[in-house]
Amino acid sequence: MPVEPEDTLEILRAETAEDIAAVKSLFLYYLTFVTEYLGQDLSFQGTEKEFAKFPETYTALYLAKKGPVPVGAVGLKLLRPEVIELKRLYVSPAGRGLNLGVKLSQAVINEARQLGYDHLYLDTDPGLIHANAIYEKLGFEDIPQYYENPLADQSRYMRLAL
Incomplete structure (x- = not known):
C-alpha cells in the first residue's frame, strides 16, 4: 500500500516564518494543556516575555x-552558559502514537551534541507519564533541582550525558 502524502512524517528544524509560527502555536497549546491537565501556571518561567519575543529565547x-x-x-533553550535545556516538548492529539515525542527529543539531543554541550537538562512534571517515559527511554537520569522553581516540589529534574 503506497504512503499517502498526508501520512508522511517529517521532523525538521523550524527556520521559516511559517514553521516558527507553527511551533509557537503548538507551544501555546502546550501551556494550555499544562494549565488544564496539571493545574499549573508556568508564567514564573517568563512565558509572557518568551512569547512576546518568540523565538528569540x-x-x-x-x-x-x-x-x-x-x-x-x-525547543532547545540556553538557561545559563553551561546549561542547555530541552523545553516544551508537545505532540498534539493528531500526532500521538507515532513516536514523535522520541523523534523530536532525539533531534534536540543531536543539536545539543553538535553545539558541544556535555549534558542536556530538562524539568517535567511526574504526572506527564508519557513524557517521563520518553525521557527515561532516552537515558535521562534524575538530578537535583538545577534552577529556581516555585513548583520545585511538584517537578522532576533530569539530565542526559551527551
Whole structure:
C-alpha cells in the first residue's frame, strides 16, 4: 500500500516564518494543556516575555509534521552558559502514537551534541507519564533541582550525558 502524502512524517528544524509560527502555536497549546491537565501556571518561567519575543529565547526549534499538518514541537533553550535545556516538548492529539515525542527529543539531543554541550537538562512534571517515559527511554537520569522553581516540589529534574 503506497504512503499517502498526508501520512508522511517529517521532523525538521523550524527556520521559516511559517514553521516558527507553527511551533509557537503548538507551544501555546502546550501551556494550555499544562494549565488544564496539571493545574499549573508556568508564567514564573517568563512565558509572557518568551512569547512576546518568540523565538528569540531559543537556540533551536524543531517541528513534527504529519503530511502538511504541524503535530509536534520541541525547543532547545540556553538557561545559563553551561546549561542547555530541552523545553516544551508537545505532540498534539493528531500526532500521538507515532513516536514523535522520541523523534523530536532525539533531534534536540543531536543539536545539543553538535553545539558541544556535555549534558542536556530538562524539568517535567511526574504526572506527564508519557513524557517521563520518553525521557527515561532516552537515558535521562534524575538530578537535583538545577534552577529556581516555585513548583520545585511538584517537578522532576533530569539530565542526559551527551
